Amino acid sequence: MASHSSFPSFEAPRAEKRPASDTRHGYTRTDEYGWLRAENWQEVLRDSSSLASDIRAHLEAENAYQEGMMADTKELQQLLFAEMKGRIKEDESSVPMKDGPFAYGTAYRQGGEHPRFFRTEREGGSEEVLLDGDAEAEGTAYFHIGGVGHSPDHRYLLWSIDDKGSEYFTLRLRDLETKTDLEDHVEGTNGSGTFTADSSGFYYARLDDNHRPSKIFYHAIGQDSGEDRLVYEETDPGFFMHVFGSRLDDWIFISIHDHETSEYRILPANDPDAEPRLIAPREPGIRYDFEPAGEEFFILTNRDGAKDFKIMTAPAADPSPANWREVVPHEPGRLIMSFIAFKDFLVRLERKDGLPRIVVRERKSGEEHVIAFEEEAYSLGLYGSYEYDTDVFRFSYSSMTTPAQEFDYDMRTRERDLLKTQEVPSGHNPEDYVTRRLMATAPDGEQVPISLVHRRGLPLDGSAPCFLNGYGAYGITISASFRTNCLSLVDRGFVYAIAHIRGGKDKGFAWYEDGKREKKTNTFTDFIACARHLVSLGYTSHDRLVAEGGSAGGMLIGAVANLAPQDFRALVAAVPFVDVLNTMLDDTLPLTPPEWPEWGNPITSKQDYETIAAYSPYDNVRPQPYPAILALAGLTDPRVTYWEPAKWVARLRDYNTSENPVLLRVNMEAGHAGASGRFSQLEETALSYAFMLKAVGFTE
Helix, strand or coil: CCCCCCCCCCCCCCCCCCCEEEEECCEEEEECCHHHCCCCHHHHHHCHHHCCHHHHHHHHHHHHHHHHHCHHHHHHHHHHHHHHHHCCCCCCECCCEEECCEEEEEECCCCCCCCEEEEEECCCCCCEEEEEHHHHHCCCCCCEEEEEEECCCCCEEEEEEECCCCCCEEEEEEECCCCEEEEEEEEEEEEEEEECCCCCEEEEEEECCCCCEEEEEEEECCCCHHHCEEEEECCCCCCEEEEEECCCCCEEEEEEECCCCEEEEEEECCCCCCCCEECCCCCCCCCEEEEEECCEEEEEECHHHCCCCEEEEEECCCCCHHHCEEEECCCCCEEEEEEEECCCEEEEEEEECCEEEEEEEECCCCCEEEECCCCCCCEEEEEECCCCCCCEEEEEEECCCCCCEEEEEECCCCEEEEEEECCCCCCCCHHHEEEEEEEEECCCCCEEEEEEEEECCCCCCCCCCEEEECCCCCECCCCCCCCCCCHHHHCCCCEEEEECCECECECEHHHHHCCCHHHCHHHHHHHHHHHHHHHHCCCCCHHHEEEEEECHHHHHHHHHHHHCHHHCCEEEEECCCCCHHHHHCCCCCCCHHHHHHHHCCCCCCHHHHHHHHHHCCHHHCCCECCCEEEEEEECCCCCCCCHHHHHHHHHHHHHECCCCCEEEEEECCCECCECCCHHHHHHHHHHHHHHHHHHHCCCC
16 A cells, blocks of 8 residues: 655635634624625526635636646546546436336437437337436537436426536427427426426426525416416515325325424315315424325324324315324334335335335235345335336335345335346446445444445455445435446445444434434434444544535544544545534525524524534634645535635645645536536546545545
């Protein structure tokens, strides 16, 4: 193994300090870099050229510095890109899913960046291309296809595009008989819509100036979008909203929710003039989701103390809470994550003992069976079906060593049909790798799962570098699934590990609750415990350990950098949510009011202010030796605004007492998800990997 590589000694940009003070709840803070927040940020999301010249100059200086510091890795980045691209089947296609007379699927052409959407006759035949993403993307710097859905009569395709990365989507309507887009289009939507039963129109959510889906409209095909009927308006800025339909095309659902509370309103799908009917009024902390099933609805809810959720049923004619009755009772420690109803069966995806499983229930008898798997750690996905009256549904399976597999499963015969196994064109032998599931002990005694993979025969004597990934927020679980990109590290002798820390739902809903609000620091100390456990077992050593997290996982990286900088050689923070206190104090930002249940409201609560101030990465940067850090941002990101990492990097440079570099790369033509094409995204991954490889001494 080569010795640690040194970074060049270019002079880093220094953002001008323009101190501004703010006093809340008796505390005064001074922010020297608040000026990097564009006052016209709403306009910048729609038109990046409107960014103030002094801010643009600083971001461009950061990009130039990052490029200079990483210039000697250009060949390595190209090699990594070629490796990762070589593991992607360039003409990848899905197994079409049946719906009425057709089967619908997606595919890529050789070298293509964007998918094309097609259909065939139900039992196969030649492909009919409905939408060609590469053709639509020609001439654009950024292009992302949002929702794509066909009408019940199979005549129309409703699809959406975002050409700036700002997640303001334009809905378009394509006539599949003529293969042309109609005049019908709606700008400023959340990217999806749902048709009426007779395919004469569609419902959609429109975003307001603060990027919130505040209104649901109905659009009749052929009319001007300015004449669309307002169906429902949500006046509470703390709630997200979207609209969707049922597989039987009998109901339209308006889902209104934040991270803790939900509410549904329904309309008959055959009556565009109908007013939405409230099912159960929102109650703080009560979640419920609906699944239509003919004459009844199934409801997934945490009512009555069902922390890990239970399934109830109610008549479709009157699904008010008074008529809910229990079908699948609450079982502590068994988290029901999602479910789907069919004519004769009910299928649920749940997590028990830290692992996912699929349970099939016969509706009439109540008899249940579990679809079994053998590996120590794995990931499942429940695709379901377009159709309701069927005995077959689709699911996916993979592990950290096993490429993704798609199965059709017959619920009646209990037979699974392997439809497809992910191809790795450059080659992959699962027997060359070992996957393990470990348990690290957190400071409070909790056992924190770690999933990992490494090459078979790797010496576990502390000499191996290790990549540790984590997230830990919103109840989101990072699955132990197959990832071709990480093989570029694993095949170079890395251990690739995932820390299943609190803030996710890896061990049930309580695991989520123990990593939010006043318990948020459990997320960070869990991650540090995982890092130290890997070192104690000889999987790596602290000067060989690198870590990465994105978005709320970027907050994790920022907090860990402050709490345990000596434990890591390098850190990568992708679109990192690091300016937590300032963001939660700014109720004009798109996600701030909906995020208060997750983090707390420091505007109204002194306790929440103190809690956030104690861990907010930007506010807790202090004089100490930091590891090498790379932050990635998107100029038009509406979720984690570009100024968060820009300010954080500026302050880190002020206080860092080590010679390790702090780098920032801002994608000036993209948002939260980074580059839009499947290969363009690999270029950003190659940069992150090259940074980590450079930090631990790889120079090839």
